Amino acid sequence: MSDDVEKPRIRMRDVARRAGVSAITVSRVLSAPDKVAPETRAAVWSAVEALGYVPNLAAGTLKSQRSRIVAAIVPTLRNAIFAETVEGMADALRAEGYQLLLAASGYDPAIEEASVMAFLGRQPDGLILTGIEHSDAVRARLAAARLPVVETWDLGASPIDMLVGFSNYDAGAAITRDLARSGYRRIAFAGTEREARAVQRRAGYRDAVRALGMPATEVAVAAAGLSIADGADVIARLLAEGGGADAVFFANDYLAFGALVECQRRGVPVPGQLAIAGFGDFEIARESLPGLTTVRIPGYAIGREAAGLVMRRLAGAAVDRRIVDLGFEIVRRASA
Amino acid sequence: MSDDVEKPRIRMRDVARRAGVSAITVSRVLSAPDKVAPETRAAVWSAVEALGYVPNLAAGTLKSQRSRIVAAIVPTLRNAIFAETVEGMADALRAEGYQLLLAASGYDPAIEEASVMAFLGRQPDGLILTGIEHSDAVRARLAAARLPVVETWDLGASPIDMLVGFSNYDAGAAITRDLARSGYRRIAFAGTEREARAVQRRAGYRDAVRALGMPATEVAVAAAGLSIADGADVIARLLAEGGGADAVFFANDYLAFGALVECQRRGVPVPGQLAIAGFGDFEIARESLPGLTTVRIPGYAIGREAAGLVMRRLAGAAVDRRIVDLGFEIVRRASA
DNA sequence: GGCTGCTATGTTATCGATACCATGCGCGAC
DNA sequence: GTCGCGCATGGTATCGATAACATAGCAGCC
Structure with missing residues (x-):
């Protein structure tokens, strides 16, 4: 069925050769274009286009220790409850070039724990959890992993790290x-x-x-x-x-x-x-x-703010308020 | 605030030293336990536990060229339409130790394209798309990437690769x-x-x-x-x-x-x-x-079957039916 | 004029796990 | 008794990108 002529994957050095530069220059064009002269930049860009180059982010993550992934665990995706929060996170993250790795726990602490473990191996740059109740194992792992963590959708006095929610x-x-x-x-x-x-x-x-x-x-x-x-x-x-x-x-x-x-x-x-x-x-x-x-409930805002806190922390900014209360609002309609 | 005593990360060789074996043996315990003698396995296990070791999957992915990630793009997570399909995928994938990388396209082909590009860099082992209409750029990239692709939620004569849906x-x-x-x-x-x-x-x-x-x-x-x-x-x-x-x-x-x-x-x-x-x-x-x-609509089954096809293909099995019609059913209630 | 400092680019080593090949050991067959 | 085979384990090279350091060229300043 499929012909097994393994086309060799295109690597950064292939792009570099075609553009007449070194690999590190290609790397810079892709991640910090300002540091490269405009003509060089253009040459690299067109080589990337011509070859259809897609950077191997596993390699980049390995060396740089930054994955540009933020992981999130919500209780469920089955109905719309957390959908706005997820959207808020996704929107904020995408704007900064981060990707969202998502899991649903089904309200089960054991699944939450398993998801945290599974996520950590992917080297996420940050983690967003729902709620403030988490197993000791989860707390211990997150403390050891030293990454920005935001809990959401509730308030409490002693968050693992940061907290965005309402009472x-x-x-x-x-x-x-x-x-x-x-x-x-x-x-x-x-x-x-x-x-x-x-x-x-x-x-x-x-x-x-x-x-x-x-x-x-x-x-x-x-x-x-x-x-x-x-x-x-x-x-x-x-x-x-x-x-x-x-x-x-x-x-x-x-x-x-x-x-x-x-x-x-x-x-x-x-x-x-x-x-x-x-x-x-x-x-x-x-x-x-x-x-x-x-x-x-400010579901969308919770997601946006949670992602924002993670990214601000990653950018090296000191986060002044570790606990953000976004409040709630009573909406009166005809049923009561 | 945070003490900057960077604890060195625990690597596979640290586990290996503690268990008195080599790194490769630890690797085997984690990914192919059958190949390791029971006592060795137990020793490695307890070293893993004691150190709280979490394997760096970026490194593993880089070397092995397998990420154990399947990426999926659905139009929206905002309401429940695709929720069952996502659950079906997540359940099937989790059972086999795969993780789901998810994006929502907002029904916008440009966002779908951007998501595909962003995903490919993460070296997913497979990709699941919604619908059978995709831009030429997407088709070209997927063909070049040579990974199992499943389109869903529709039927058509010429899928990119595989197709699970209904008419x-x-x-x-x-x-x-x-x-x-x-x-x-x-x-x-x-x-x-x-x-x-x-x-x-x-x-x-x-x-x-x-x-x-x-x-x-x-x-x-x-x-x-x-x-x-x-x-x-x-x-x-x-x-x-x-x-x-x-x-x-x-x-x-x-x-x-x-x-x-x-x-x-x-x-x-x-x-x-x-x-x-x-x-x-x-x-x-x-x-x-x-x-x-x-x-x-068999939403859950679509997700399960799509993930199953990807994994069967990855396991080296020849997929006999590339197009799977899961049908639909009229449900009569009182409104008509 | 020489020195500093900045910009643009290159060289090399390295991130951490795993594929590949090698090796040692025990056991059964002839 | 020796050979060969299979099982358990280890050494080394390597995946592909980027951090760290190096260098070349050029402008500006005293």
């Missing part, structure tokens, strides 16, 4: 108080216990209802708790229990949307009989009917 | 005929013109309505045409034009969902006055009210 606790408390301000008196919470950030939101909710002197009703959602169907399930259970909640704060908009649809199926007026609030301000929150009251 | 044309025609079979007589189509696969679906639609002796009504959706809001916009325009369509086939489920919600806002009964069909069978199609009639 899930405060956000959970804020939307709970907002619901109370709107007159709801029996506010429930629904979310998974398997995700640290959802647990933080729950803690904020819990402390807020207590401070308000209201009862707390918590519904645990199975597994990752990211599917629309899970939200429908919560409504079924709430109504079956007959707890009499008049509002539910869901740990994310998918759950909230599923709940909304289930209420419609059952003829439960929203927000008349039951108010619904979500978290994340995904597109579906804007476009559902009624629109979902929710908490807007 | 967007047939799928568009099939759902159109299905709508006709359900009694709809003025079936419209709405989708972007900027995506080759949506255009194929439209072509299938167009030929099907013509064969049925029905009028064709096509509504072009701006830009990528992936947002829920775009679907609502289509309804606004269709009703304003007063074309009298009794069913609309949307190029994807997000558009269809947006249309569904807009109909509810306007009090247009679905499917009573207007039937709606989507494409993709995303979660929202199952969970909307009414459920969306749509076309189910």
